[in-house]
Amino acid sequence: MNRNFIFAFVLLAILSTVYALPFELDGLNGINPPLCPVNAEHLTLTVSPSPIVSGSPFTLNVSGKLNSEVPQNVLFNAAFLKTDTFEILGTFSDDICSSPGITCPIPAGTDFSTTIEKVAPAGLPASFVVGAVIVAQGGTTIACTFIEGSAAQ
Numbered sequence: 001m002n003r004n005f006i007f008a009f010v011l012l013a014i015l016s017t018v019y020a021l022p023f024e025l026d027g028l029n030g031i032n033p034p035l036c037p038v039n040a041e042h043l044t045l046t047v048s049p050s051p052i053v054s055g056s057p058f059t060l061n062v063s064g065k066l067n068s069e070v071p072q073n074v075l076f077n078a079a080f081l082k083t084d085t086f087e088i089l090g091t092f093s094d095d096i097c098s099s100p101g102i103t104c105p106i107p108a109g110t111d112f113s114t115t116i117e118k119v120a121p122a123g124l125p126a127s128f129v130v131g132a133v134i135v136a137q138g139g140t141t142i143a144c145t146f147i148e149g150s151a152a153q
Contacts, residue, residue, distance in 0.1 A: 036133070036144035041066045043145040045132050051150040055122040062096075062132065063113035066143055070106035071136060072097055078132040080121055083148070089128060090121030096134055124151035 046061045060078065076096040080089040097104035099114040106112050130149050134142040 036146070037141045040133070040141045040144040041068065043132060043134065043143045045130065045145050045147050047130065047147075047149055051152045052120045052124065053152045054120055054124040056120055057117060058120050060116045060118070060130075060132070061113070062099075062116060063111070064143060065109065065111045066106070067108055068142065069108050070096070070104060070112070070134065070142060072104045073137055074104065074142065075135045076116065076132065077135060078130060080124065080149070081129045081131060082125060083127050083129055086129075089124060092118050120151070126151060126153055
């Protein structure tokens, strides 16, 4: 229940920021855009296969080296968004500490890398945005990024 509340809170915070700060997505590809909280650190995020096939399995490769510790019981939340309207196409949430290759707490300054396998939402448009955040208990965003994605048509 607590995880659902945190996920909903973070998702609403992201969406309110999306609608409050219009901007062009051209060239985002892994930068920390205005959609992320100012104090959030940057994640590296890639997807495979590229392009993603709607309704089929895909892999998110998540990595980074953060200036702050990643404690126990943190969530990795991700959302697929339409590029033009930021409509939510699909979301998912995982305990990043239970992901392959991750042992929490992750000390500050330590490189980390993991893969998360999921099924892509059905009906993805040709282009979309994937947003990802690592969120601590209480809703504090530790790291964030948005990348452009494409779907096989």
